[in-house]
Amino acid sequence: MARLEVRQSxxxxxxxxxxxVxxxxxxxxxxxxxPELLLIxxxxxxSLGELLGGIVNEKNPHPVDGGSSGVAGGRLDLPTSRL
Structure with a gap:
């Protein structure tokens, strides 16, 4: 987000x-x-892979419930500087 100068709003x-929210x-x-992750x-x-970065890895190649309910425990770690 910071690299692309994307704000939370x-x-x-x-x-x-x-x-x-x-x-x-x-x-x-x-x-x-x-669906929110795909939209983002x-x-x-x-790409979705670029967005998820280190979240999707060999041990967890797919989001929880095939992506319908959230990501790896419901957490998406994105840089938050400049928000």
Missing amino acids: WLGDVLGLSQS VSKRLRGLLPFTG ASAMNI
Whole structure:
């Protein structure tokens, strides 16, 4: 997000969520859904693999429940500087 200068409010607009809900999701308090992750990747013009980075790995090659309910314990670690 920082590299692309993406703000939480913009991400909220993309997802149809408030900035405070986006903040909770980025901090791991609420999970992102699979469709939300695909929407974020598309809006940022990056692949889902680029978005997920180290979350998807050999030990956990697929998000929890095939991506329908969240990501690896409901946490998506993205850089939060400049938000």
